[in-house]
Amino acid sequence: MESRRGRLHPAVARTREAVRAMLADLPRDTTVLVACSGGTDSLALAAATAFEAPKLGLQAGAVIVDHGLQSDSAQIAETAAEQCRTLGLDPVHVKAVEVGAEGGPEGAARTARYDALRDAADESAADVVLLAHTRDDQAETVLLGLARGSGARSLAGMAAVAGLLRRPFLELPRATTAAACVASGLRPWHDPHNDDPQYTRVRVRHEVLPILEEALGPGVLEALARTAGLLRADADALDMLAAELAESAVRRTDDEVHCDVGVLETAPDAIRTRVLRQAALEAGCRATDLTAGHIAAVDALVTGWRGQRWIDLPQGVRAVRRGGFIVLGIDVTG
Template sequence: MPGSVDSTAEAGGSTAEELVAERRGRLHPAIARTREAVRSALSDLPAGTTALVACSGGTDSLALAAATAFEAPKLGLRAGAVVVDHGLQPDSARTAEIAAEQCRGVGLDPVQVRAVEVGREGGPEGAARTARYDALRAAADEFAADVVLLAHTRDDQAETVLLGLGRGSGARSLAGMAAVAGLLRRPFLEVPRATTAAACIAAGLRPWHDPHNDDPTYTRVRVRHEVLPVLEEALGPGVVEALARTAGLLRADADALDMLAADLAETAVRRTDGEVLCDVGMVADEPAALRTRVLRQAALEAGSRATDLNAGHVAAVDALITDWRGQRWIDLPQGIRAIRRGGFIIFGPDVTG
């Protein structure tokens, strides 16, 4: 079913009094909150920097586009937008152009629509995400942008934490999405989705509703519409906020552990042509939280992909150190193997016993 422009998006808690206040000339509180979030996210950038908003035309990204268009010039920044057309919906090109028109309408410039071809690797969601992020990085290169803004909200963060719990993931996955990750920034991670909906209504924007957001074949949709409401009913209001807060606390812990593991890897891991070697003696007595991080990083450097390398793979490699019985190699994603030989765990595509 094609997506539709949602002209009756829920105000997400906007009261009649708030709407009357807006008509009387006072700034709507939802708009104020989205602008404050963007201002905070961009405040460290030097004047003259270009920031691009990744805009799908949905509620969250349109609210982000409007807030960025208002705040960026006040900070001396240039602000534009990139609309990625995944080609997965009927009339997707028209939908993308409507989103681009609204971005231009709020004052963003440049605004570009980039059509992508979504592959199959990583499943539908993973393949679309890969194509989208590749397009955003290409646009950033083209426009010499130092920052790309993504519109993930506090609700998205909570859903990400629950998905990580369901997969049995470690602290890094449960830490959710980072507010800053290299080129990418997420100003709305502490902003509820209801606030972005209210901001769009108050600003007169007309978001597009992606039918995929209601399709229960997607795990995230089931978490959003089935799991979170049950948790709210059983545990009371505030579950989304608590999950997002938990992600922030875990991120601080995970960042500290990653730094310690990186220091350990500097001495324990070395690279040769086609292979990565981890010194068993240097990591054997380290805490499991550090040792497994070093082993995971070694596997990634050897060629396994982060999206495919899971905790079970790393645990099996760790057993070559903690439960060594002369076992054979461990098969890892992308044809990489890990084997213990001569006091080292050796990672590579051709290692055998």
């Protein structure tokens, strides 16, 4: 961990500084959990949190999610849990989950994982769960958003703070977490899924980004992550305006969401489509399945009405124009 001259290794120092800055606003005695898979990024986060949290008067524990996707997944999870205990984290939860099929393998695993993290937080009365996403992860997220033709919110990438979840390492490259593990004598587990090309993110990481770096020169990762930050500020402002518009344009029943065409049709496109997207989510669509194409089709019911019957959306949600409203719900009819 320390150099021959007794100085803290720069990578370890950077991970600790990032965690300290992320936790600095929390009141003393707050419980914080680290989501740890035992991999390089999360193990570096666990070590940094174990060091910094007590200095801030915080209780720091960990949660390990066993997705059950490999034959030895239970042992891998227990090894990660033991590493967290050795670092001094307490309590340490191991959560076994069943990964469904909806949303594809990556989406289904993510849904199961985040549900488990929230359950662990409830059990520990934790106010914060720390995630180990790095600048590299952020760049990959932006590229995936571009490939899907997503809007500014998706291109804004992951937020450093999103409710319960916090990401201290979003401005650190993956190389820093790897160096911190080496310097600290930690032995991360390498997930073979991180090299499996059946996963879209893996192909972006190992095929797309190297080509971009070769064609455009170094700094692509940093530029993509920086772009996410800029777009996030814009998206936050637009979302705030959309929320204000929704107060007068949207009403909800137990089964349906009604959007007033008369109010929406005079709003700017960027605001109106945000209101419609939120309405679709409230009607039952899953964000990961709801595309810009879906929202454009619903928007056409407002701005390009020519007697269309309805628009079918993910999760069985339907949007139809009825009596001056766009009505969204399961199996709604005109």
